[in-house]
Amino acid sequence: MSQNILTLCYLIGSITFILGLKMLSNPASARKGNLLAGAGMAIAILGTIFLYKDVETGEYLHNYEWIFGALLIGGIVGTLAAKKVKMTSMPEMVSLFNGMGGACAALISIEEFNHLSKEIQTNPNPDYIHFIQPTVLIIVVGLIIGSVSFAGSMIAWGKLNGKVKDFSFTGQNILNLLVLASAIGLAGYLVMHPAHSMMLYIILGLSLIYGIFFVMPIGGADMPVVISLLNSFTGVAAACGGFLYNNEVMLTGGILVGAAGTLLTILMCKAMNRSLKNVLIGSFGGNAAKVSGESSDFGHYKEISLSDTAMIMSYANKVMIVPGYGLAVAQAQHICHELEKILTEKGVEVKYAIHPVAGRMPGHMNVLLAEADVSYDHLLEMEDANEEFPTTDVVLVLGANDVVNPAAKTDPASPIYGMPILDVELAKNIVVNKRSMKPGYAGIENELFFKPKTSMLFGDAKKVLQDLCAEIKNI
Template sequence: MDHVLQLVYLLAAVSFMVGLKMLSRPDSARRGNAIAAIGMTLAIFATIFLFRGQDGSHLGNLPYIFIALVVGSAIGYLMAKRVQMTAMPQMVSFFNGMGGACAAMISLIEYGHLSHAAESGDAALFQTKIPIILAGLVIGAVSFSGSMVAYGKLEGKLKDLSVRGQQFVNMSFLLGILLLSVLFALGSLDGVWFYLILGLSLVYGLLFVFPIGGADMPVVISLLNSFTGVAAACGGFLYDNYVMLIGGILVGSAGTILTVAMCKAMNRSLTNVLVGNFGGGGASGVGSAGVEGTTKEISLSDAAVLMKYAKKVVIVPGYGLAVAQAQHVCHEIETLLEDEGVEVKYAIHPVAGRMPGHMNVLLAESNVSYDKLVEMEDINPEFKSTDVVLVVGANDVVNPAAKTDPSSPIFGMPILDVEDSRNIIVLKRSMKAGYAGIENALFYEPQTFMLFGDAKDSLTRLVSEIKSN
C-alpha cells in the first residue's frame, strides 16, 4: 500500500482516539467530535484516491462511489438536522443499524469474491478469510435488525412482544448460528448455508430486542453500538486495514464499558437486562401489592402559589418531559421562579429518559444553564431542605419501592429521594404505571399532590398562573 495512505490512516486512527478522549469532557467535547470527523473524511478520500489492490491497481467505479457518497451524505445530513431533540435516541439507533448493515453487506460481497476464487482453485484463501467474513456478517446483521427494532420501539411504531419460552428460543437461535458458522468455516457446508446464516442472524436480532422493555432500550442501543464496532473491526482484519481495526475495536470496548456503566446506574447486571424481561409484559402487576390509599389532586393556582413562595424548588424531569416537548416551558418556569427569588435546580437521575444524559441534552437545548443540572448523588442530601419538588413525567426514578420493597423489580436501583422534601407536585398524564409497570407509593404520600394532564400543557398553564398571582 501507498506510504501516503498509511500516513493518513495513522492520522485518522489518532484522531479517533483524541476525539473520543475530548468527547469525554464537556468543554472539549464538540471539538473532539469535529476532530474525529476530519480524521474520518481524510481516511475516506485517501482510500478513494490512494488505495491500491493486490495487483497494484487503483480503485475503479469512482463516479459511482461519489454518487453513493453524495446520496448517503445528503440523506444522513438532512435526517440528523431535522430530527427533534427528543427523538435523538432512536436516531442514534438508526444510524447504528446502517453501520451494521454496511458491515454485513461487505461480508456478503466478499463472500461472492471468495467463492469465485475457490472455484478457480484458491482454497487456502477461502479458509483464511471465511471466519472473519462470517463474524462480520453475523454481528453486522444482528446489529442491523436489532437496531431497527430499537428504533421502531422508541418511535412507538413497535410494541413489546415476548412469547412464552422466548429465552429458550433465543438461545437456540444463537447456538444454531454459532454451530452453523463453525461448520461452514470448516468447509463442511454448502454455499447456500451462508445465506441461511445471514437470515438466521437477522431474525435473531429481532428476537433479541423485541422482548426488552422501553426503559432498557438505552442499554440495548449502547450494546448494539459496540456490536457494530466489532463488525467494523472484522473489516479491518479482512483488508489488513489498521484504521478500521482501531476505530472498530475502540468503539467496541468503549461501548461495552458505557453499557456496563448504564446498567450500574440502574443497579442491574447486563444479563438481568437482557434476560430479565424487565418492563416487558411479564412484569405488570408485580409489586403493586401494599400500595393503597388515595391520591390528592392540586389546583393550578395552589400549585403556582406553593412554588412561588417556596425558597427552593427542585424539578425532576423524566421521559414524560421529552414526550411532551416540555423542556422550553420548563425553563420558562425556572426563570420566572428565579425572578421571584426562588432557588431552582434540576435533579438528574442517571437513567431518566431513554438514554443516560437524555435530560441534560433536552434541557441544554432550551438554554438551561449547565450548573443547574445536579446529578443524583449531589442532589439527594438537598431534598431535606427543599420546599417543593416538581416531578415532570418521571416515575420509576422516584419510586420509593426501590428502597423499601424487596419484591419490586426495581428494588436496589438508586432513586432520587424526593419523599424527603416538604411538598411534591407530580405532573402526570394519568395514574398509569411507569415503564417498569409498577405502582408508585410516592403518589399516595401525604405531602404529594397530583396535577394530571399533558406535561407541556400543565406547565404552560402554571406559567400563566405564576405570572398572574
C-alpha cells in the same frame, strides 16, 4: 509512492480516532474531539477512494460514479436526519445510525463471500479451499455480528419511539440461545465446507432473528445500555472488515469502539446500579406486565388544581423540579425555564434534580435543559439533590416516573429494585404532572402517587406549565 501516502492517511485516521475518543470523554474538549475524529475519517475515506490498490490485481478502484453517488446520497440523508431530529429523539437516532453501520458490515460480508464462492467454483481444489478458510471465518463472523447489530438496533429504535412494544414469552431465553447456537454451528460448517454458499443466507436469517429476539424483551428503560452494547458490536463487525482487507484504520477504529463501547456499557449499568447480566436476561418488560396487573391496590390518589399548585409554589422557599421523559416528549424545556424565571423573580429558589438516567439516555435531560438556557449550576446530580429534598417545600415532578418510584428501594420483587432513585418523598409537598395514571416506561405502578403528601396534576407538560406560569404571574 501512492501506497505510502495511503498508509499515512490510515495512520492519521487511526490517531485522530484515538485522540477524538479521548477528547470526547472530557466536557471541555468533547466537541473538538468529535470534529477531529470526523476530519480523520474524511482523510481515510478520500485516501481509500483515490489511492487504494487491489492486492490481487494491483489496480486502482473504479466505479467512481457509483461510489460518489452513494457517498452523496448517504451524506445528504445522514446530515438531514441528524440536523432535523429533535433533541428529544436523539437516542433513537443514534440507534438508527448504529443499525446502518451494522447493515453495511453485513453487506460487505455477503459481497465478499459471493466473490469467494465464484472463485471456489472455478478453482475447487482442496488446497485453495484450505487457503481461504480463515477468510471465510472472518466473513461469517462479520456477517453474524453485523446483522445482529442491525436487527437489534432497528428494534431498539422502534421501541424508543414507541412503534415496537415489549414482547416476551416463557422460554424465550432458551429459544434465543438455540437460534444463536445454530447460527454459530452453521457458521462452523460453512467454514469447513465453503462451497455450500446457500448456508450464508440461512446464517444471515438466523442472525437477524436473533437480533430481534435479543432486544425484544428488554424494557425501554434499559434501552441505552442495549444501544451502547450494539454499538460495540458494530465496532467489532467493522474490525472484521479490517481483518478481511488487512486495513489498519478499520481495524483500529473498530476494535477501539468495540472496547470503549463495552466499557461504556458497563459504566452505564453502574450508573443505574444494575449488572449487565441483569439487564440482558432480567427482561424488564416480561416481569413488569405481571407486576402491574396485580398491584393497583395502593388506595386513592388526589388531584390538585392549577391555581392551588401556583399558590403553593409561589409561597415556597425552595422548589425542586424533577424532569423526566414526559417533559422531553412535550418539548416543555423552554417553558420550564420560563417557570423557573418567574418563580426566581418572586424570590423562590428553584433547582433541578437530574437523575442519571432520566429521559431515555444518560445525560439526556442535561442536554435538553441546556438547550433551553437553564444555567448549569441549577442542575443537581442525584446525590446532591437527595441531600436537599428534606429542605425543599415543593417538588414538581414533570413526566418522570420510574426514577422517583420508591419500589426501587422497598420492594425486592420490583423489576427496578436496586436502581438508585430521587428521594422526593422527603420534601414537604410533591406535585406530580403526568398525562394520565398510566405506568411509566418500566410498566410498573408507582406507590409515590398514592402517598398523602403527593398530589397529581394531570395534563401535557407543556400545556400545564404554560397555564401554571400564567397563574403564578396573576398571584
